Each structure stands twice: as structure tokens, then as C-alpha cells.
Amino acid sequence: MAYPPDDISIADLAAYLLTSSSPRLLVGVVGAPGAGKSAVSRHLVAEINRRTSADTAILVPLDGFHYTRHYLDTQMPDPVKARRYRGAHWTFDKGAFSKCLGRLKRDDDVDCPEFDHRVHDPEEGKIKVRKDHRIVVVEGLWVFYPPWGLADEFDIKVLVRASEENLQERVVARHVAGGIEGAEEAALRRYLDNDKPNGDLVLSTLPQIDYVIDNNAFNNEW
Numbered sequence: 001m002a003y004p005p006d007d008i009s010i011a012d013l014a015a016y017l018l019t020s021s022s023p024r025l026l027v028g029v030v031g032a033p034g035a036g037k038s039a040v041s042r043h044l045v046a047e048i049n050r051r052t053s054a055d056t057a058i059l060v061p062l063d064g065f066h067y068t069r070h071y072l073d074t075q076m077p078d079p080v081k082a083r084r085y086r087g088a089h090w091t092f093d094k095g096a097f098s099k100c101l102g103r104l105k106r107d108d109d110v111d112c113p114e115f116d117h118r119v120h121d122p123e124e125g126k127i128k129v130r131k132d133h134r135i136v137v138v139e140g141l142w143v144f145y146p147p148w149g150l151a152d153e154f155d156i157k158v159l160v161r162a163s164e165e166n167l168q169e170r171v172v173a174r175h176v177a178g179g180i181e182g183a184e185e186a187a188l189r190r191y192l193d194n195d196k197p198n199g200d201l202v203l204s205t206l207p208q209i210d211y212v213i214d215n216n217a218f219n220n221e222w
Helices: 010-017 037-052 069-075 081-084 094-104 164-177 184-204
Strands: 023-031 057-061 110-116 122-130 136-139 154-159 210-214
Touching: 010 037, 010 210, 023 037, 023 094, 037 057, 037 136, 057 110, 057 122, 069 081, 094 110, 094 136, 154 164
Parallel strands: 023 136, 023 154, 057 136, 154 210
Antiparallel strands: 110 122
């Protein structure tokens, strides 16, 4: 995959997206675990809405399409493995995600699920995309994953990039802070066993990216 020659700032990307005359622009944002996809996407949406003084943009994270823990426990052949590797591409409802992208392209009003971190499961219909939301930012690890065949649904493809050192530090801290692991040693094992291989797979199979945002010094927000 060939990167564009220069990185772009969030402000410049927001300004560029606002030049589009499309009634609904789908912007996909990808990056390895810990790169800061969610933070960058939130700031991008906020910058677009600040510039327009309206709810022009909205964020739809892929996390809302996680299979529920109940599904993992009752429908997966190895529930223990499914929980351990939650976040891998096979622990997402790709079919529901695909249908949602199709509706976002086709329909004015679309209700999308949102992941509730308090209960560690998605909540249906929590995100309300409406006609005035002409820029929809969709962020997630697997949004361009080739076997899913959905990369062409996006009008703009963005990569959030960070160093391996930052990726590891951020994900380990996140696992501990979120109660996923009780100690840094266990969190590091989880990162090396699950998060890093997922990130390596995604980065090695990217389609042509339109813009790259460097997130190595983004106030440690990820």
C-alpha cells in the first residue's frame, strides 16, 4: 500500500470534507489498536460541526457491531476463546455492519448501534443519523478489511498512524484502566497475543489510503 506523500491535520481534513457537495459522505477511519482512531474521529466530527455551527457530521464506531457477550457464550464454538480474542474480525457482526453502511449511503435517517462500555455490549439504535448529517465518520479496526469487501463503500479513507511504542503503551494502559486486565503484565500479554497481531494484519492489508493523520503527539488521547 502506498501512503500519500504528506500527512494531514484534523483541521485541514475537516475543511476538505466540507468542500464536498455530496448529500452523504462516508469517511472511513482505520488504524492499529492504540493509534487513536476514536479520539481523532471525535475531534474530526467536532471540528466539522464547529466550522458549520451545526450537526453536519456524526460518528458511527464499528464497536457498536461487536457480537454481544451472550452471543459469544452461546453461539461460538469456543466461548472462552471468543471472549479472549474479542475485537478480532470474527467477533463482529459483519453482516449487520454491511447493511448499516448500505443504509447510510441510501437512506436519510438511520439508527445505528453504539457500544456501551459500562456493560461491555452494544446498544441498538443509540446513534441517530439524520438527513442533516451529510458527513458520517465510521471508525474501526476492520472497516477496510479485504475479506469483508466493504472498503469501496467509503468515499474517503483515512489512516491514523502512531509508533509501535505508543501503540503498546496506550493499549496496555487502556486494558488496565478499563478493568479488562488487572495488572500491566497481563495487559501486555493480551496486547502481544491479540491487539498487536490484529493491528499488523490490518496494516498489511490496507487499500489505497487517501489521507494519513499522525497521532504520535495527540495529548496522549486514544
